[in-house]
Amino acid sequence: MNEVEEIKSRLDIVEVVSSYIPLKQAGSNWKGMSPFKAEKTASFMVSSDKGIWHDFSSGQGGDVFSFVMLMEGMEFREALEILAKKAGLELKPRSQADGQKSKSNTRLYDALEIAMKYYHLTLSKNPEALKYFREKRSLKPETIKAFRLGYSPDTWESLSNYLLKKGFTQSELKDAGLARQKDGRDTVYDLFRSRVMFPIFDSQGRVVGFSARILEENIDSAKYINTPDSSVYHKSSAIYGLLQAKDSIRTLDEVIVVEGNMDVVALANGGQKNVVASSGTALTLEQLRILSRLTKNIKLCFDQDDAGIKATQRVVEMAGEIDAKLMVISYTNAKDPDELITKDSKAWHEAVRLAQYAPDYIFSFAKTKFDVKTALGKKQFANFVLPTVAHLHDEIEKHHYVKKLAQLVDVPEQTLQQKIETGLERKPVTIISAEPEVQSSKPKRQLTRAEKIERITLELMLARLPSRDVLQDIDYENLSDLHKPIFLVLRDNPKANTARLAKLLPKFSDYVKILSLRGEHVYSAESDHDARLEAFTQIYRLKKIVIEKTKRQLTRLIAEAEAVGDQGEVKKLLLSYQALVNEE
Template sequence: MNNAKEEVRARLNIEDVIGEYVHLKRAGRNLKGLSPFTDERTPSFMVSPEKQIWHDFSSGKGGDIFTFVMMVEGMDFRQALEHLARKAGVDLTLFSNGDGRTSKRRARAREALKLAANFYQQNLVKNSVALDYVVKKRRLNRQTIGDFLIGYAPDKGDALTKALEKKGFSKRELSDAGLTNRFGGDLFRGRMMVVLSDGSGEVVGFTGRIIRDDPRAPKYLNTPQTLLFDKSRYIFGLSQAKEAIRKNDTAVIVEGNLDVISSHQAGIKNVVATSGTAMTIQHLKSLSRLAGRIRLAFDGDRAGVNATERAINLAQEVGMELEVVSLPDGVKDPDELIQKDPNLWQMAIDKSQPAVDWVIARYAEMENLKSAEGKRRFSTIALRIVRSLKDPVEQEHYLSVISEKTGASITALKAKLSNEKVAEHQLKKTKVDKEKPQPVQDETEDILAGLAASEKSVRRWLAVISGEMLDGDSARQLIGYLRKNPDLELSEVPLDLQKIEQYVKIVQLKSESRYANWEQKSLDEEMARLVRQITIKHRENKKNQLLTQLREAEASGDEVLSQDLRQSLNNLIKEKM
């Protein structure tokens, strides 16, 4: 059932599920709200979208998406899994009886896709027409062809199907991989093939660009929805772009996959695409784990403006900064601009403007702002955007912009803004009785473990902490691992710590919440204080243990043992921190 659990977890965002029960507000990289388990007045319930975990400081509870639903709905694990599977659209019958049927089908689909990618690459080299199209018309170099695994699908009915059937694949397995059409033949024919890879670089599908114009065939053809490919979540080029996105704290989103490829070839690598689908909340949430800013390079026509307005609403929900990249007049897409001069594309990115400014300016161009009707229509649309903004200062700024464009007073605009009531989000009721917040327990070990996991610079202090000083098994295991691996980044939980994965993520979340704005010097001093506390506590426990043993030795008349214990006590008392 682990495969089912992971499939459900992959399809749902923890903040969306918890947000049905708790009003969550952005708090740095995390989200915060009032605990659903206690009657606290100050929010201490934290959710980490990045780690997909939650922790409630007021009750000491924490866990993942499944433990939360189990607690708020009073369900056991199986019930919570079924509840969340329905929400995620996962068919649990495919995972029944633990036979791993879906896992095997996914593995076979991955294998077929990998072989298909090799097949297409080999056919590109063999076909001079396809090679000319890729190298001369698309101007792609050898490095780019290799980076994006670009190939060619032969213009025959079943070339790939026959090749893979010879390797033991069935029609069903090729269909699972999204490689065949409804007649069982090749889905892709006569096309330049570009691999669609997941975040780790594994092939999950293809996009094919026809190389000979045919009015009966679509210019682009993508892999359909499969066991491996979910187009509502897929971001093209993410595996190649994620390091550049993280480094720049910015992701540039373009409309076409070939725009991404051209941009990467030009050295501008923090560029991705949504593969021909409308932008979704899942797209932005995936990117929010890498960067805090998104720049959109969409068309300036009405469709592009509408798409950007929808993106503004999504970005507000996720808590990301959104900007728009405008291309020079007469240039239809980034690929065309890059072919003219890659520097022009970089300049366009650098000159991006806030999305709200861009959308309001576009709508203003579409209306006659000298007429009452034009002012009414424009103000209605512009105020709709302002209403979606969560920051009151930002709202005030754009009210001034709209006032300047229409000549209407801010008082009149505020009146119009307030006339349209927006329904508040209704929270689901939990099935738990709220308790009083729990008194704070001694969490020194967890705090120290979390700080060491989050900050490599303080791990030198762990040299004085031995395993016997720690009471908790999880803290002992994590701290022992960090002592052996002082330079390791814990952005992902390593294999050796998988058994305590949830513990590792929760203590990291606690640490991020506690030390978010601390300077390096203060963190070092805090680590020294925590180590001192643990050392003092360990000495105190050891002293009490020796005293108990001494009383027992004296009561039994064992003078030799009593003398040894007195000596150990004296040595312990003389020890200095």
């Protein structure tokens, strides 16, 4: 038994799920409100026997790993570590080096956790730092506590000496990004001094680094300094405020991305909880990918200047890789979101409500910047927006904006299309997953009409044995690649239960269990007669789709034969067409 199966055997999925959302027993299954979509009637189902869950409101489902991955916005390996800990299972290191690295990282996490508590305690004893948060920033005590804000004292060695007394080595303090080596000396000094501290957490709630801000605006020092990259902190993937915002992001199905840590804290303080910021870097594809696991609706709120628009354009270019809907929040009469929500919370919430679709925002911005009545202005306008248009992945959407741009600058669409194809080479970004994809009941693409009917038929057959009487009436040759393997195994094993079928279909095991759970939810009250009748109805619908498709093909072939004057072929095709009509 591998580690994944061992964890599944040790953990009851109902216990894991109920640690996130309340569940009530409903027959042999458990039911609760969807954690992914607002709903009034509970439609989230969990089966302890099958070890799977399904959310009818969002169409998502899977095993205990996929649930934790979605709830926590993490990758498979991280979910594996969390669930292994819950199951009391020590994961085997993938190599000796990995084992050593894991032990070393544990020490760094411990040092960073103690440092966070030290800074948080120091804040409570420093009137100037407390005044900065409570009076200048108007932060509530609960906000300061929720974000574990702190203060690093104006000394050179206080934290280092404190941690050294706790048994940490100088090397560990440097590796954690808390201290630096003095030139030519054997001693270290604190990296952060006389600054308010913003701890950065990973998806498991561990402190991985800090962002530190000066108190005095006029001193000759960097406004913010951040923990350098380490074995536990990677600025390209770290997202400030995600730990605190995660629940709100899931509930609202939306995330707001701002530029500064203080913006995140101030907005949360004002009631806008679904806000995060990149950590000391421009928003990266990796950060977007992490956010997209929680929601596909991303609102950007960057500075209202040239740098902000460039950052927005860059994110638009990446957004297609994760299939996200990107909106832009714009505002006036404030230098940043922190100032706006503090001065006028209604204006902030109105700005969020009126957020523009990102490509439209870029077009609107360009209109204020370039005069499209002049030849130079038209050229500048087109060059400004074309990179955004070129990176749109949906061809219909791309055509819409090419047409819009052509009208604005008064040039043929073909000219712009040619410029996109020859002058703006799209650079594809590869997203690499570290672990195999976890099965889901919601395919990555939209199901065809036939596939939807096939899925309904399978749900019925997996939940109600009498409905399998129609197996001999199915046209297996015309089934979709998605469902054909399941139908074939059902045909050869008409009495098999869900557990047996899942074993016979290892690549489809979770999908089969989810279909079964969906079927139980929908068809449990059906009589045997009604279950058979419903199955016959669905098979007839599938047959009709095949006939309609064949008729369309014959119609095209008849037209082609008539065009070349082949009356013999026309007659033959018409007979085939009439046979199909009679079959209907």
